Amino acid sequence: MTTRDYPEMLPDDNTIFWENERIFNRTPFYLVKCYYHNTEKIPINMHSHIFYEINIVTKGNGRHYLNEHNYSAHEGCVFVIPPYVRHGYWAKGNMEIFHILLHKDFMIRYSNELANLSGFVLLFEIEPFIRLCSNEDMFLKLDGERIEKLKEELEDLDFLQKCDYPGKEIMKISKTLYVLATLSNYISREQFRKLESPADSYTVAVMRCMEYIYQNMGEKLYIDSLCSMFNMSRSCLFRSFKKICRMTPIQYQLKCRIDKARFLLEFTDNPIQDIALECGFFDCSHFSKVFKNEVGDIPTKYRDKCRKSSTTDDHSYRMECFV
Amino acid sequence: MTTRDYPEMLPDDNTIFWENERIFNRTPFYLVKCYYHNTEKIPINMHSHIFYEINIVTKGNGRHYLNEHNYSAHEGCVFVIPPYVRHGYWAKGNMEIFHILLHKDFMIRYSNELANLSGFVLLFEIEPFIRLCSNEDMFLKLDGERIEKLKEELEDLDFLQKCDYPGKEIMKISKTLYVLATLSNYISREQFRKLESPADSYTVAVMRCMEYIYQNMGEKLYIDSLCSMFNMSRSCLFRSFKKICRMTPIQYQLKCRIDKARFLLEFTDNPIQDIALECGFFDCSHFSKVFKNEVGDIPTKYRDKCRKSSTTDDHSYRMECFV
Known part of the structure; x- marks a missing residue:
């Protein structure tokens, strides 16, 4: 057996939690930021952030760290980092990653479009969750023709990020939606493939x-x-x-309900009653009881604390709640 | 002088008004339809429809008819047909047009995105209006590199229209937004060019x-x-x-206000009061008075008639109002 040539853990980044403000400007429609990242030149130690991050490995290979796990990654690998998840990158062989960072307002504004993509839940929720809890990586891995075609779209995105066209934000948003739809479609068909074992x-x-x-x-x-x-x-x-x-299927369903409820409490003004029903609880009192049991606070208190922590830029409350 | 080798007018199409139902399926997110149209093989006589139509001439040349006017069109010409405007095509030399048809729900759903494109108003409102009223064509005309780049996007759109990917509608929508942003950007910069005379x-x-x-x-x-x-x-x-x-600038402003009010009355449930203020009227009574003067009915009555005509599929009321 060869000796492991990569660290088992990465140290913390200087900034362990990245704010929206570090990444996104405050102009209207500034909902996407994207760039190439050479992990050898700029290694990124462990950190987390409030936004979703899509990663497409465009060159070389290296490792991707997630909580206490780490995974090998190479050209054509695609994976998503959900909000609040600690992660980092380490380069063995000049790994270049194209990052697409999605402001939470992107996820809210285009939730209907995203919900209509057949592989979206696999790509954004299920694969990242499996990686987090069982050390199994089910990365989407794109082969020759698909990664080459995708790279052209990424070049366009990179160009749009750097240029100052009027309307370039809308071009970036529409191209990002197109890329997400393409990837969702790939992962969806990938899972339908007849597998060997x-x-x-x-x-x-x-x-x-x-x-x-x-x-x-x-x-x-x-x-x-x-x-x-x-x-x-x-x-x-x-x-x-x-x-x-x-976990069991019933526990997984509960996790989905609680996650969705937290998102709706934090980022929308929907009434508690509506959120309860949308997430599959019988009524407000059932919702309150279960939510307190899982998260530690009743829904109204959770919402208040989130709003307070978002004005003071103190995200520790939400990070504590995130399992 | 050579003799004119094209007809001065085109006859009416068999169906002079095309319904949404003729074009768009009723599946969710079915908001865009697009296809190549060889005008020589399938000439289209005069007709109109409720949806916006974007036309990009991808090959050959021919003529484009609009009410009593007609215009020469050739490869690289881009022009928009607004709702309810009578138009048709006639081919002199094998003209191929790529049509992108936008359901009214597309315009409503993405109104914020479209409003943030700097050349959008020029492309969708002003150029078509000038063509309608003064026989001057200010078509956007794309030269070599730009039309070649655009043709690649249109090929993708054509492919998406024909395939049955899950999520293909979202891919089509996002690519369409990208194409509209690109064209808006072109026309916006086009107008900044230093012109000769x-x-x-x-x-x-x-x-x-x-x-x-x-x-x-x-x-x-x-x-x-x-x-x-x-x-x-x-x-x-x-x-x-x-x-x-x-018309004078003040008359043009009134036209813009009335057009916008008609759209909001017909296609949204916004309160009359809000529409009045959004469109620049002092209050409801000012709005009512001016609107009746221009359109022939007060706003509430106009809205009622539109709703009725849309359930009975009788568009004659709206077409009568359209000047």
């Missing part, structure tokens, strides 16, 4: 199952329907689910 | 002036400010304005 096929079935649970988080979950839908026995479903996401 | 420079000044009036239709209009802003004497401003758009 039965172990892989279980993984794919669990990912599909998680996607189904996510997309139907407002509905009651019937384990028997899941089994027949994904063609697995009850015990196989529970075993595979536990292996891949360290 | 003084006559041309007046035309450009008037177009800029119209753009300013459109974008500030909610404000009171001061002719002296316009004169100093666009470096024209009062008499020159009035003369050039009259020549190009057959």
Whole structure:
């Protein structure tokens, strides 16, 4: 066995939490920022931020760190870092990554468009979650023709980021939506591929199952329907689910509901009643009880604290809540 | 002088008014339809429709008919047909046009994005209006490199229109926004070009002036400010304005206000009071009086009739109102 030639952990970055203000200007429609990042020249130690980050490895190879895990990454790998997740990069061989950073207002403004992309939940929610909890990387990996075609779009994005056309923000936003739609489409079809080993096929079935649970988080979950839908026995479903996401399907559904509720409480002014129903709780009192149990505060208090911490730029409250 | 080798007028199409239903499916996000159209093989006689149509001539040359006018068009010409405007195509030399048809819901859903494109008003409002009223064509004309680059995007759009990817509608929408942003950017910079003759420079000044009036239709209009802003004497401003758009600046502002009010009445549920203020009227009663004078009905009655005509698919009311 060869000796490991990369560090097992990365130290913290000087700034461990990056604010929106560090990244995005305050002009209207400044919702996307993107750039090439040579990880050898500028290694990035562990940090987190409030925005989503899409990474496309365009050259070389290296490692990607996430909490206590790390993963090898090479040209064509695509992965998403959700808000508040600690991560960093380390270059073994001149790894170049194209970063696309999405302001939370991007996610809110285009939530309908994104929800209509078939692989979006796999790319933005499920793959990052699996990586976080079980050290398995299910990166989307693009081969020759697909990565070359994508690189052309990234060149355009890079050009738009640097130029000062009037209307360039809208061009950047529309091109970003196009890239996200392309990637979602790829990951969606990727998961449909017939895989070699039965172990892989279980993984794919669990990912599909998680996607189904996510997309139907407002509905009651019937384990028997899941089994027949994904063609697995009850015990196989529970075993595979536990292996891949360290929880049962019902626990995963609860996590989806709580995550969505936190997002809606924090970033919208929707009434608590509406949020409760949208996230699949019976009523406000059921929502309040479960939410307090999981997050530590009742919904109204959580919303208040988030608003306060966002005016004082102190994100420690939200980061504490983020598991 | 050579004899004219094209008809002075085109006959009516079999269907003179095309419904949304003829063009767009009812699936969610089905907001864009696009295709190549060989005008020699399929000539299109005079017709109109409820949606915006963007035309990019990708090959050959021919003629484009608009009410009683007609214009020569060749590869690289870009022009927009607004809703309810009678138009048709006639091919002299195998003219191929790429059509992009935009459902009214596209214009509503992305109105903020479109309003942030600097040349958008020139492309979608002012150039088509000038063509309608003074037989002058100010087409955007793309030269070699720009039309070649654009053709690649149109190929992608054509592919997306024909394929059945999941999420392809979002890809089509995002690519369409990108194309519109590119064209708006071109026409905006085009108008800044130093033009040869003084006559041309007046035309450009008037177009800029119209753009300013459109974008500030909610404000009171001061002719002296316009004169100093666009470096024209009062008499020159009035003369050039009259020549190009057959009305005075104040009349043009009123037209913009009425058009916007009609759109908001027809396609949104915004309260009359809000529409009045947004369109630059003092209050509801001022709005009502002016609107009745111009359109023939008070705003509430206009809205009711539009809603009724849209359920019965009888567009004659709206077409009558359209000047």
